[in-house]
Amino acid sequence: MYPPSRKDFISLTLSDPHSHTYNNGKHRRQSCWRKWKQLSRLQRSLILFLLALLLIFGLISFPSISEQWRGLSDREDWLDLNDRELKPVHPGVKTVLGPAAGNPPAPVSGPHPGPVEDPGAVVGPRGLNIPDLPKPAFKKKTFPNKRGPPNLQKGGNVSDTAGGEKQEQEVVQDEEENTEKKIVSWRGAMIEADQATEPLPSASEKEAAGNAAEAVSSGVVDRLEAVRQAFRHAWKGYKDHAWGHDELKPISKSFGEWFGLGLTLIDSLDTMWILGLKEEFAEARAWVEKDLSFDKNVDVNLFETTIRVLGGLISTYHLSADQLFLEKAKDLGSRLMPAFKTPSKIPFSDVNIGKGTAHPPRWTSDSTLAEVTSVQLEFRELSRLTQEPQYQEVVNEVMKLVHKLPGKHDGLVPMFINTNSGQFTHKGVFTLGARADSYYEYLLKQWIQGGKTEDDLLEDYLGAVEGVKKHLVRKTGPSKLTFVGELSHNRFNPKMDHLVCFLPGTLALGAHNGLPGDHMDLAVELMETCHQMYKQMETGLSPEIAHFSLQPSDGRDVIVKPADKHNLLRPETVESLFYMYRFTKDAKYRDWGWEILQSFNKYTKVPDGGYTSINNVRDPVNPGPRDKMESFFLGETLKYLYLLFSDDTELLSLDKYVFNTEAHPLPIWPSPPK
Numbered sequence: 001m002y003p004p005s006r007k008d009f010i011s012l013t014l015s016d017p018h019s020h021t022y023n024n025g026k027h028r029r030q031s032c033w034r035k036w037k038q039l040s041r042l043q044r045s046l047i048l049f050l051l052a053l054l055l056i057f058g059l060i061s062f063p064s065i066s067e068q069w070r071g072l073s074d075r076e077d078w079l080d081l082n083d084r085e086l087k088p089v090h091p092g093v094k095t096v097l098g099p100a101a102g103n104p105p106a107p108v109s110g111p112h113p114g115p116v117e118d119p120g121a122v123v124g125p126r127g128l129n130i131p132d133l134p135k136p137a138f139k140k141k142t143f144p145n146k147r148g149p150p151n152l153q154k155g156g157n158v159s160d161t162a163g164g165e166k167q168e169q170e171v172v173q174d175e176e177e178n179t180e181k182k183i184v185s186w187r188g189a190m191i192e193a194d195q196a197t198e199p200l201p202s203a204s205e206k207e208a209a210g211n212a213a214e215a216v217s218s219g220v221v222d223r224l225e226a227v228r229q230a231f232r233h234a235w236k237g238y239k240d241h242a243w244g245h246d247e248l249k250p251i252s253k254s255f256g257e258w259f260g261l262g263l264t265l266i267d268s269l270d271t272m273w274i275l276g277l278k279e280e281f282a283e284a285r286a287w288v289e290k291d292l293s294f295d296k297n298v299d300v301n302l303f304e305t306t307i308r309v310l311g312g313l314i315s316t317y318h319l320s321a322d323q324l325f326l327e328k329a330k331d332l333g334s335r336l337m338p339a340f341k342t343p344s345k346i347p348f349s350d351v352n353i354g355k356g357t358a359h360p361p362r363w364t365s366d367s368t369l370a371e372v373t374s375v376q377l378e379f380r381e382l383s384r385l386t387q388e389p390q391y392q393e394v395v396n397e398v399m400k401l402v403h404k405l406p407g408k409h410d411g412l413v414p415m416f417i418n419t420n421s422g423q424f425t426h427k428g429v430f431t432l433g434a435r436a437d438s439y440y441e442y443l444l445k446q447w448i449q450g451g452k453t454e455d456d457l458l459e460d461y462l463g464a465v466e467g468v469k470k471h472l473v474r475k476t477g478p479s480k481l482t483f484v485g486e487l488s489h490n491r492f493n494p495k496m497d498h499l500v501c502f503l504p505g506t507l508a509l510g511a512h513n514g515l516p517g518d519h520m521d522l523a524v525e526l527m528e529t530c531h532q533m534y535k536q537m538e539t540g541l542s543p544e545i546a547h548f549s550l551q552p553s554d555g556r557d558v559i560v561k562p563a564d565k566h567n568l569l570r571p572e573t574v575e576s577l578f579y580m581y582r583f584t585k586d587a588k589y590r591d592w593g594w595e596i597l598q599s600f601n602k603y604t605k606v607p608d609g610g611y612t613s614i615n616n617v618r619d620p621v622n623p624g625p626r627d628k629m630e631s632f633f634l635g636e637t638l639k640y641l642y643l644l645f646s647d648d649t650e651l652l653s654l655d656k657y658v659f660n661t662e663a664h665p666l667p668i669w670p671s672p673p674k
Contacts (some may be wrong), residue, residue, distance in 0.1 A: 223645040237610025250610030251627035259300040267635030269316040297354040303371035307662040315664035340394040344422030366416040374438035411463030428489040433497030451671035476557040482525035494548040501530040505576035540599035571636035636663035
């Protein structure tokens, strides 16, 4: 047998008295410590410094993180309210129905105003007053079954506070922190939302608020009153410093004399009547009765005197039925007739109303085309009122001559006409600005005035519009604005007088009377351009003349040369805004007019009374007052603004009246029996 094998080792078994498994953890801890001890003193210091920084940063950021999460929780709770019948999620969240106290909302324009319940309250559709909360990123909830306008809702737009219908509202978040929220009401008005809340209004408060909302009517009443206040302020300056004279100089508190006929007073008569300013009208009437005399040795301009004085007197007679004004109109009309005693029957520009003589200007034997073709509405109406045909005969003869003259360019006419030969002069220059503008306007308006029976007038007008579209209409490079330039010997000039802004209104009037629809399309485009002539200026007021950039660029469309920066308080843009609003009911035209009135008040209003023309529409700090208030500011500009803001379409209905080029309404004649 074999002997037992030899063992060279000793077997040893270890056991844990608590039955814990041995995992060598102590050894690992000892290894980490050994490695730490092996690091240099510099390395250990850097590690400890970084750990200390992390600890400090954590302690500083902890409160803001906590607040952000708390704000997120609160915001989600507010969103949940819309889906839970407005019941609070937590006892600490208080919800209140009804309007919130805040600053008065900005006036909202348009024919259908938003409800205004309290001058100091912010009103949209009834709903939540949303508190100002922090704005962490969160997923916005959508509100199902969003309501439409009230006319599609049962029960209107006011929620029943006794537990009736729920109304939602959009919350438009601002891009910047800590800005107020805006509520978009169903009427589309952007209204500032305040952070505070109020108790529910009582029934009597609701009724009073509803009456206030109806009275305000989207700022329409306020805007009408603003025009009246502007007129009263202008009239105060005239009455205090220029009473009975032609023009006010509001800065020097004096007056300017042109013809010595009280131009501003007579130009303003029908405006006062339309605005309901009875006291001012009565004072002016007394002056006309006692002090207005045409028996004076003075040269007057046929055109200016006809459109301002004769037109103003006839218009006021029609509105007031006061024979005084008709008698004065007859006297003046007869004194202007010598201007038509020329070899060609084209009238002289100047006439002495006391001596009964007439003559051309000292420097030329020409008359401007606008002057001789823009007295027809007034003289024709004077014949109709007096049953004396000579007034209509002399002005109709002028139109017949111009209709047949050679020298036109696709309906466009030169600016000058010779009173001896009766022929156009300065041929090859065509514009719709100064010296030619109202020729085109009166072609259409005579046709309308006469009951749409004079075919030659309509033919000339339609031909002229086609010529304008073919030769004068262009678009700017930067924004593609449509404008009307000028043509000089077949060379195009991108220059447009502010006077040309009569054209959108005239085109719209023609379209309203059955002329081609593309006339209205052009009117809309040109109206935008005339608006931009104001909007792109630092004062919000248009220059007298604008040049337009034809080059593609990111720059301005409207370029203003140093000699053209002045503003004379002209009416042409607000005139066209009036026509455009009457025919389209687009509230933006009212808004544009309101902006213009505000700019007049800011930059041209003289504190002691009156408004002044200014030298520089590009300098809001020093616009440079010119110390002159033209009569057409009261006769036209403020009148058209008032009519623009009025909801009464029967106030001088455009189916019953035609306005002369000084905004004096004359009746449209009844159509003759066929």
